Amino acid sequence: MIIRNPHGAPDLACDECGCRWYDRQTNACYECGTPVPRAELDDYLRVLRDFHAARGIVVNSPAER
Ligand SMILES: [Zn+2]
Structure with missing residues (x-):
């Protein structure tokens, strides 16, 4: 969930336990191991980009495609 x-x-949190710690190697929650759906990651990156754009924040994110 976002x-x-x-x-x-915006912050990405686990759908199952609400934890905000993710293992970026496996895209799974550190607390309960629930995998983060690909669509949710894409969603999060889009929301984050919108947030940066709205605030005029420039980032050099490796996730930028
Ligand atoms: Zn979790």
Whole structure:
């Protein structure tokens, strides 16, 4: 699920336990091991890009495609 942190930035959290720690090697939750759906990752990156654009933040994200 995508949640907002107190600064308004999007954050990716586990659908099962709400944990925000992910193993980027396996794309799975550290807490419960639930895999993050590919579509959710794409969704998150899109929301994050929109957030950066709206704030005028320039990042050099390796996820940029
Ligand atoms: Zn979890």
